[in-house]
Amino acid sequence: MHSDLLLVIVVVAALAFDFTNGFHDTANVVASSISTRALSPRTAVLIAAALNFAGAFISLKVAATVATGIVNPALVTQTIVFAGLIGAIVWNLVTWFFGLPSSSSHALIGGVVGAMLAAVGTSGVEGGAIIGKVVVPAIVAPVLALLVAGISIVIIYWMVGRRRPGPVTKGFKLGEIVSGSMLALAHGTNDAQKTMGVISLALVAHGSIKPGQVPSWVVVSSATAIALGTYAGGWRIIRTVGMRIIKMDAAQGFSSQAAGATVILASTHFGYPLSTTHVISGGVMGAGAAKRLSAVRWGVAGDIALAWILTLPGAAAVGAGAYAVANVFGSGALGPLLITVITVGVLGAIVVGRRERHAESARA
């Protein structure tokens, strides 16, 4: 009975994380299209939500990596999964609060690893897999996207340099719609699977399924949560990615999105749980730097890089803390239930307080 209630709490927390993932990462998918006016904000977010939903059904390879490759599934308990999710949700909302496009994927992995370390120590964590499948791709992917976008934009500028700007801009705006759609699809394939992986971990710990299985209801509910989160939108981060890193033209928007989509699809194909945020931010920087190095606001890029570096340890610390608190109340559902209530209360107060301050400053 306690175990069933705990499973329900974990699944709800996982879907809440998935919602924040869509909410947080909408920026990556739609920022370029919105900032270059290829699409209206509402249309861009609607397309992204629909394609995130569809993308979640395409592949389950990353879900398997998250479920079995990062921590030892035999040692996972539902409380560990819950604490990991709390770490990820808190980190996502803190970085959203500051408008920083950090990685939801790394927040999730960091949270689960932190909770595992607090629960069973280093024996529960697949250190080699974390370095090989998370840390190294996290360094390679944004550099790769930067290179792909940079080389692409140099070639594109060379090809269209003597053409009239009107038709060229119109063409690349159309291209942005296609490349942005591919990016949304890639995001759905990559990010929704992480939630599927975590729910699967909880189901394995509950004894409902065997490691490596992903039930259909998990796929459908994860796809729905990420699509709803995407539709709700994270406008603060859209501003950072779409306008604060560089001031983009349509060709740069197209090349950064095409580079991001290609790198994410290639990585997902080989089962790497990649950060969409890192990839698209790298693409935007590449498209800006290839035009002119000073076009990139390196101070903003530095803030983003700092958030990336802090994500794994930050989410791990929150995950470990959440596990320690939950463990005080034993292995039942009471600890997670209390932590959920406290987390929702604190985060809700922060969000409402922020909105009230915005409303006051708007009135003034």
Add this chain to the structure above:
Amino acid sequence: MIAAIVDWATIGKVVLYSLLIGVGVATIFGLGVSSAAGLQEALRRRSTGGAVAWALLAAVCVAVAGGAVVIGIVVMSSKS
């Protein structure tokens, strides 16, 4: 130690595929946009031959770029 942990061969494939496909598709689409702009200029000059050539090149580029998108989705779904 890291060299032993990391599957560099697979990461190398990710890098190679991303560079080839990413730059390739962007270049082909860029050529398509350039050709479409060339088509407009040829029509304004009333150059029928030029217009036909630019239209053909634009159509081929858009078809190739569209094909790449479809192939990308098919490859993704075949790995599920």
